Amino acid sequence: MRESSFIKRNLQRWKKIQQEPTEDPDEMAERFTGLLDDLAYAKTFYGHSKVTHYINGLAGGIFQRIYRNHQGERNRLGNFVAYKLPLLIRRHHRLFLFTFCYFLLFCIIGAFSAANDETFVRGVLGDGYVNMTEQNIEKGDPFGVYKNQNSWSMWLLIAYNNIQVSLLCFVMGIAFSAGTLWILFRNGIMLGSFQYFFFSKGLGWSSVLVIWIHGTLEISSIIIAGTAGMIMGNSLLFPGTHTRKESLKRGAMEGLRVIVALVPVFIVAAFLESFITRHTDMPVALSISILALSLAFIIWYFVIYPIRVQRKGFRLTAEGKLIKPPSP
Numbered sequence: 001m002r003e004s005s006f007i008k009r010n011l012q013r014w015k016k017i018q019q020e021p022t023e024d025p026d027e028m029a030e031r032f033t034g035l036l037d038d039l040a041y042a043k044t045f046y047g048h049s050k051v052t053h054y055i056n057g058l059a060g061g062i063f064q065r066i067y068r069n070h071q072g073e074r075n076r077l078g079n080f081v082a083y084k085l086p087l088l089i090r091r092h093h094r095l096f097l098f099t100f101c102y103f104l105l106f107c108i109i110g111a112f113s114a115a116n117d118e119t120f121v122r123g124v125l126g127d128g129y130v131n132m133t134e135q136n137i138e139k140g141d142p143f144g145v146y147k148n149q150n151s152w153s154m155w156l157l158i159a160y161n162n163i164q165v166s167l168l169c170f171v172m173g174i175a176f177s178a179g180t181l182w183i184l185f186r187n188g189i190m191l192g193s194f195q196y197f198f199f200s201k202g203l204g205w206s207s208v209l210v211i212w213i214h215g216t217l218e219i220s221s222i223i224i225a226g227t228a229g230m231i232m233g234n235s236l237l238f239p240g241t242h243t244r245k246e247s248l249k250r251g252a253m254e255g256l257r258v259i260v261a262l263v264p265v266f267i268v269a270a271f272l273e274s275f276i277t278r279h280t281d282m283p284v285a286l287s288i289s290i291l292a293l294s295l296a297f298i299i300w301y302f303v304i305y306p307i308r309v310q311r312k313g314f315r316l317t318a319e320g321k322l323i324k325p326p327s328p
């Protein structure tokens with residue numbers, strides 16, 4: 001075959017490879033294989049031609065992208081934290097907002113109910129807890145409950161309990177999201193009545209400075225765990241073009257990735273509750289700083305950062321594969 005005919009036959013395909021780079025592994029492999037065939041032919045019949053160098057350059061560019069992606073897979077944890085999880089969160093941002101508003105609504109309802117029914121707090125929190133707290137208030141140590149146990153055993157117990165609650169919140173999503181919504185409803189009512197109880201005793205600001213040192217991460221994580229359960233539940237309700245089984249499989253995997261990412265957050269929240277919250281007489285500035293840092297982390301990583309990652313051109317396929325933007 002003449003060199004001109006060889007070029008004419010393949011030029012459009014080569015231009016597409018050059019002008020429209022892809023990060024899809026299957027397409028990259030197909031392009032790379034085709035270019036290797038072209039390169040072998042060109043070297044055989046036009047060894048010193050410019051077209052041989054041109055094809056070699058195209059193949060080399062794809063090889064570098066394949067190698068870069070291979071190197072990225074070696075750092076799976078880093079890619080998961082820096083790109084995959086934020087993109088997954090971004091995909092479900094509206095659902096995160098819904099879960100937050102749903103939880104907040106029942107917090108308000110819980111506080112309103114406690115304000116209009118004196119027996120409501122005892123019905124929700126239990127007589128034992130209310131009586132103990134009232135005794136601590138009389139002693140001048142309203143948050144003494146955080147000082148009763150050994151810090152290390154308390155840390156392990158609270159971390160285990162929080163992780164258990166988050167897993168339950170996720171797993172209950174299998175009931176078409178209804179189970180997750182029920183758990184969020186219960187926790188929202190409890191939090192609202194719990195917080196009102198301290199405000200009714202004139203300890204509202206003090207309770208915020210003490211309890212929300214750990215509560216900021218803890219409550220945020222429960223809401224996020226609820227979103228994970230909703231992701232799984234909604235995959236059953238709205239399977240789209242997939243079968244319900246395939247949709248459930250995808251929803252469960254996405255929700256589970258969110259839950260796994262929350263484990264370190266729960267551990268840190270438990271550490272704060274066990275070792276820091278017990279120091280109820282700490283300076284106000286320090287308490288506000290810890291609270292603000294916790295809130296800033298939640299807003300940054302779960303709201304702002306996912307948007308930034310998406311705007312930089314990173315994408316997540318339906319199968320959960322990371323697609324990085326082409327190198328400039």
